[in-house]
Amino acid sequence: MNLSLCCISNILSEKDIKFRTMTFKSFSSKSREESLEKLSGIIANNFLVTEKTIRHCAANNIKGYRFSSDLCPIINHPDVNLSLEELPNFKLIDNEIKKVKLAIEETEIRVGAHPSEYISLTSENENVINNSIKDLEQHADIFNRLGLSESYYNPLNIHIRKEGDADFLCNIFMKNFERLSCSVKSRLVLENNDTGSTWDVLNLKKYFWQHYNIPVTFDNLHHKMLNNGVAERDAFFEAYETWNDTIPIFHYSEGKDNGRAHKDMAEHLPEDYGKEVLFDVELKSKDYAILDILRRAEC
């Protein structure tokens, strides 16, 4: 069974191998020089943690890794607006990036990302669109620095977010999609959601795959919460087909009390219906939950 870790290893966290972050409020509270120095150290740390996490996955038979979307905090904030090259210790950061690149090459771990839940390419607010595009481009920029393929093998997975008339929202989305670089476009995939009733697997497929060949990420828990009467098996295969020759990255999780809050550990096993899939495991106990699934799947 091919499983993928989402962002954080709880095992490494307990050994104080942890991501760090910085808020805009904190950045603004000190001189720009001082804040840049601190931010630089945080970013270098985050790439180092990423490298260690990838090697930790490889050592534990975990086949994939979803990058944190907060590796380089606040550099895209409108009032900060920095490229990595502008940071005081860029050489140190660049060196860490090269180590991450090497780790991916040596371990053959498959990586992807799930940029912020707040990204929206369907918003009526131009600022929201601009910020979303900037965020996606930053993800693609990091992927390019890491030498990752410009293909769905290394996907950037997002949601549509806005609910309502599917035709209308699809048009807005595609108009903004055209503003993205090829580095983003070639990796962008769309995941079913359950916040309203619009974006289940079948609608994503109908509007974005049939017309524009954008693959659909199947998330079993979102499907459970919103399926419009479609069986899980059918939704799985409908989504599977949209990935063509690329092995899909799907999401697996279980809900607490039958709700959408993620459980700590899995009770069941991801269902692959005999197909080859990489499952991002979205459970709170992270690698502990993955190792438990792998153990149980062997029996």
Add this chain to the structure above:
DNA sequence: ACCAGTCAAGGAAGC
């Protein structure tokens, strides 16, 4: 050392 409160984001839902 620990704990409660803070921070960031866009959209939806509830007054």
Add this chain to the structure above:
DNA sequence: GCTTCCTTGACTGGT
């Protein structure tokens, strides 16, 4: 047309 909630992990400040 406001406020609150949703979500998440690290940070911050008080004890």
